[in-house]
Amino acid sequence: MTTMATTRQARAGALAEINVTPLIDVMLVLLVVFMISLPMPQRTTSVALPQPGPDPVTASPAEPVRLAIAGDGGLSWDGVAMTPAQLAWHARRAAASPGAPPILIEPAAQARYQDVARVLVLVRNAGIERVGFQH
Numbered sequence: 500m501t502t503m504a505t506t507r508q509a510r511a512g513a514l515a516e517i518n519v520t521p522l523i524d525v526m527l528v529l530l531v532v533f534m535i536s537l538p539m540p541q542r543t544t545s546v547a548l549p550q551p552g553p554d555p556v557t558a559s560p561a562e563p564v565r566l567a568i569a570g571d572g573g574l575s576w577d578g579v580a581m582t583p584a585q586l587a588w589h590a591r592r593a594a595a596s597p598g599a600p601p602i603l604i605e606p607a608a609q610a611r612y613q614d615v616a617r618v619l620v621l622v623r624n625a626g627i628e629r630v631g632f633q634h
Contacts, residue, residue: 561600563631564593568618570609583621590625601629 566586567575574581576589593599602622606615622630 561598563601563603565633566602566604566618566622568604568606568610568614570607572611572614574618583617586618587621587625590622590627594626599627599629601631602627603631603633605633 565577567578569575574583574586576586581589590602593602604615604618604622619630
């Protein structure tokens with residue numbers, strides 16, 4: 500009879516402990532469901548948006564100035580040969596004019612890199628922002 504009593508006590512001890520893992524799983528699922536189903540609070544903020552102004556007057560694009568660099572380092576501004584000092588003067592004058600024209604640099608195939616870099620520095624120092632290359 501003692502073996503029966505110990506088995507009952509073992510069973511009673513096992514029944515006294517409740518497995519809470521499934522209960523926690525159910526509670527977490529319910530929590531997620533309630534969080535999703537609750538309406539989120541709507542917070543509104545009034546913002547003063549800028550109103551569109553009149554369309555800016557678009558000026559017709561100026562014809563680009565063609566700046567040729569010869570193989571021997573010679574320069575020409577729209578077909579007129581000039582020295583680097585004259586080029587700097589023409590570039591400053593073009594940059595100061597309203598609607599400054601873009602400069603289109605056309606280096607010859609034999610032109611040295613140093614000559615092209617020198618012209619780029621002259622043009623940029625004059626204040627001309629729009630510079631392109633033509634080959």
